[in-house]
Amino acid sequence: MTHTRTRLDRGRNALGPALELVHTGRAPTRAVLTTELGVTRATAGAVAGELQTLGLITVDSRPSAAPGSQGRPSHRLAIADDGPVVLAAQVHADGFRAALVGLGGRIAATAPGCMTVDADPAQVLGEVVAAGAALLRGSGRRCIGAGLAVPSAVAEPEGTALNPLHLAWPAGAPVRDIFNRCLTDAGLAVPGFCGNDVNLAALAEHRHGAGHGAEHLLCVATGHRGVGGALVLDGRLHSGSAGLALEVGHLTVDPQGRPCHCGSRGCLDVETDPLALLEAAGRTPDPAGSLLDQARHLLRTDRTPVARAATATVIDRLGLGLAGLVNILNPDRIILGGLHRWLLEADPARLRAVVEERSLWGRSGSIPILPCTLDHNSLVGAAELAWQPVLDDPLTALAT
Amino acid sequence: MTHTRTRLDRGRNALGPALELVHTGRAPTRAVLTTELGVTRATAGAVAGELQTLGLITVDSRPSAAPGSQGRPSHRLAIADDGPVVLAAQVHADGFRAALVGLGGRIAATAPGCMTVDADPAQVLGEVVAAGAALLRGSGRRCIGAGLAVPSAVAEPEGTALNPLHLAWPAGAPVRDIFNRCLTDAGLAVPGFCGNDVNLAALAEHRHGAGHGAEHLLCVATGHRGVGGALVLDGRLHSGSAGLALEVGHLTVDPQGRPCHCGSRGCLDVETDPLALLEAAGRTPDPAGSLLDQARHLLRTDRTPVARAATATVIDRLGLGLAGLVNILNPDRIILGGLHRWLLEADPARLRAVVEERSLWGRSGSIPILPCTLDHNSLVGAAELAWQPVLDDPLTALAT
DNA sequence: GCAATTTGTTTATGGGAGGCACAAAGCCAG
DNA sequence: CTGGCTTTGTGCCTCCCATAAACAAATTGC
Structure with missing residues (x-):
């Protein structure tokens, strides 16, 4: 037959x-x-x-002929443009941001939100999902998943936040479960995933940004407080056996440095964050405003010798930390985010020189160090998490 | 039809x-x-x-019934036993060792060899291949590849030795090409591969030894001088974008420690090697004998307070280094080789306590730290390199 | 207009794995 | 010893999914 x-x-x-x-x-x-x-x-x-x-x-339908090429145009x-979207969200110390993200890392709609400092995970994620659901109603597009970026290591496969130091959340909070409960409560029957914000930023930069095409991508970023790291190997995020890899905040970059809450001294975490830069420049930080914005302002506008010296000092510390990571991980590209990105842009030559000088065997001179290029890269990375089932097997993931 | x-x-x-x-x-x-x-x-x-x-x-042909199980026995x-073999060899500061290795990491025959201290790569590898060819003639088995372990980072894909510090070889020596030339000169028309000895030891331990089943395996080992590291992720060796990953010898474990040839002070390399242990115990090392053997003898036999204190000091330094790696890599198992293995066995509780105390977020307490279990693990790892094409595609690899 | 080149589609073919029935080889109960 | 019960191993058929090959289409260059 x-x-x-x-x-x-x-x-x-x-x-x-x-x-x-x-x-x-x-x-x-x-x-x-x-x-x-x-x-x-x-x-x-x-x-x-x-x-x-x-x-x-x-x-x-209209093929566009590439100039200078022969043959039938492709x-x-x-x-x-009107395909399905995922709900993506990022939670940080000052609030959250919800968004709808399509394939290709395209943010279709976004909405910021604030939250009370001492809110617990269920409250925060409830608001996050509510904001996302509102965006979704406004868009009329189909939602096939949800992703969440949190400023904490996330244990796999449990989906718990291990060290949410900058949120008023308990260590070990079952964030993914709470997120999924909020989703179903809001009538969204889609699977929710969550991950560390810097890890997800690295994933997003690898797929859609400055990390495109890198095989061994190292990403280091400061947020408002604290330093995070991430490694993407052959396109896959390496987050360690328990999600705790690349917790680089406590590399020692100055043995005589300031004490850190981890018990040691001179950790990358406290030596290269916005507060360290402001203090090195003799500024008294305004507790009302964002420390990151104040540090960025200093880097961009202040050309006084003391500000330049402070910048140089912090850059040297960062370079030392990066060199240590280069010796251990041997990446082929480094991407910096948050304050580190502004430090790189303030004096790229100095940072590259320090990294090259302090890393062994001379090879590292050729490792490109680049600023991140995506807006809201953690948000886009959270979306990647939600898209992953579709990328793995579109037919079954969209079958429902 | x-x-x-x-x-x-x-x-x-x-x-x-x-x-x-x-x-x-x-x-x-x-x-x-x-x-x-x-x-x-x-x-x-x-x-x-x-x-x-x-x-x-x-x-x-005779199925063996497993006791306590029902059904038809498997x-x-x-x-x-008489299948093909690969030629495997390891070169180190004191000489070399050649072997024939079958599947399953089974060493079928082995032969040690010595070499003059200032021999160049072509001389040494010529002797290595000659020794291997002799073993091969004696065995009558088919040889389908060759692998070489060297005490240096090996650049991929060039196959050059980047830092053969403990051999009188020039940095950047094209070891794989030389090895292949020696193989063809000896009439062995098989492909030759080479890699770093500690990396290959980690690979071997993962496949046939103490690392079996680990998903994120960290391996750290001292040889006669110098410390090497390796990471096996999901069964694949991670050697970085240029083969330079896990060059852990220059992690700082004592800011006031002894100077290292890398320009820094208190590196793992110089603080946890045999010489450091002997000096800490007030011994004057005998330059004629193997430092590793002398250090091992001290650990095994000397129960004096000064020897115990020296052991404790070196264990603490090692623990500090391992904790740093745990924070960055978050492995689910750690395997120690060379002197580090004897240090672990001298006082396992102390080493585990230091690692646990100095690594963050408390999870690391559950990371097993084990001694390596294979004899000649670098040799077996070199064989793995040569077996890899067969494991990837037996039909084409054996087609010749 | 015609060759050359590259892209896209249709049709036939075939490799390689799953499904299923059946055979084989041990336990266990009676 | 014999007939279930369970697990392992094999033969046969089917079907998914990719390749091969021929053809069609759309552009550049002569």
Whole structure:
């Protein structure tokens, strides 16, 4: 009996990888998809067709001829503008931000929110989800998952916040479970995931930002207080066996430095944060305002010798910490966020020189050190978490 | 037309993973193979049959009934005793060792060799390969590859020794190319690979020794001089973007410590090596003998207060270094080799206490710290390198 | 207009794994 | 000893999914 095949009798296994290529901007056309996937044109065509019928990508009808190239021009593949979204959120010491994020790291809508300092996880996440649900109602788009970035190491696979030092949350709070409960309470029957904010920022930068194409990406960032690190190896986030990897805040960068709450002295955490910079410059920080903004203002505007000396000192400390990490991890690219990004931009040559000088075997001179490039990278990273099931297997993830 | 299929119309893709399971001792029977591979019994049977006809494994004819289990007993799968071997070798400051190693990390034959202190790479590797070729003639087994462990970081993909500090070799020596030239000169038309000795020891311990089953394995070892580290993530060696990862010798463990050739002070390298222990105990090391042996002798036999105090001091330094690595890498198991292994065995409680106390967030208390268990683990690791193509795709690797 | 080049699609073919029935080989109960 | 019960191993069929190959389409260059 002849067996009529309607559609997609091929390309089923390549569906996930293909979507990931379009998602990360590495497959602008079906021809590129063919070579990147290592399949035939027939398969690539079938895959693209299926992704299109799933409403995830679009193929433009008018092919655009690339100048200087011969042959038939390619149709361009792009993320669908009206495709599904995920709910992404970031919680930090000063408040939270909720957003709808489509494939390709595209933020479709965003809303900030504040919270009381001593709010417990259930309260905060309830508000977060409420804000997200409001955005969702306004957009009319389908939501297929939710992701949350928190300023704490997150244990895998439990999904608990191990050290939420900058929030009034108990250590070990079952954040993912609470998040999922809030989601179902709000009528959103989608799976929720959560992760550390710096880890997720690194993931986002790797897929859509300055980390694109790096094989061993190291990301270090300060937020309002505290330093976080993350490592992306071969496209996968390495968060250690318990989610506690790259807790780099307590590398010693000055043995005679100021005491740290960890019991040691001169930790990266207390020597390269906004407060350290302001104090080194002799400023008395205004407790009402954001320390990060004050430090950034200093870096951008203050050209006095004392400010420059303070900047140089903090840059040297940061360089020392980065060099230690380079010796242990040997990354091929480093991305800095938060205050570290502003420090890099204040004097890139100095930071690179310190890292090169203090890291061994001379190779590190060629390691690029770059500022992060995405707005809200933790938010986009949280969205990546929620998109992951779709990237792994679009058919089953969207089957519901 | 009906199409008669002779053999292996299935299981081709699972061949490599299946061999790896038998190789690492995780698939004693076809039934286990079925569950571990996640395929049907039919496929697992076909795979085992094909591996058998390739001469890699054996299936015993008399099934052994496991006591206390019901059902039909399984036939046991085992590495074939007369299968192919690889030539493995390790070079260190005092000489070298060549061996033939079968699947499963089984050393079939081994031969030590000495070398002049100032010999260049071509001389040394020429002798190494000659010794291996002699073993091979004596065994009558087929050789399908060669692996070399060197006490230096090895750059990937160039295969050059970046810092062979303990050999009289130039930095950047193209060790893999030289090794391959020696192999072809000796009439062995097999591919040669090389890697860092501690990295390879970690790989071997992960596959056949104390690291079995760990997902995030950290390995730290001293040899005669110098400290090396290695990390095995999800079964794959992580050696960094340029082969320079885990160069942990220059972590600072005592800011007021002795000067190190790297320019800093109190590095792990100089504070936890045999010389440091002997000096701390007030011994004058005998330059004629092996420092490692003298240090080991001290740890095993000397119960005087000064020896105990020296041991405690060095253990504390080691613990500090390990704690730093735990904070950055969050491994789920730590394996120690060389002098560090003897330090662990001299006072396991003290070392574990220091690591626990100095690592953050308390989780590390549960990280097992174990001595390495394989004899010649670097050698076995070098063999793993040579076996890798076979484990990846047995059919093409053995096609020649 | 025609060759050359690259892209996309249709159709036929085939590799390789799953499903299922059955056989085999041990326990255990009677 | 014999007939269930359980687990392991194998033969046969089916079907998913990818390749191969031929054809069609859209552009550049001559």
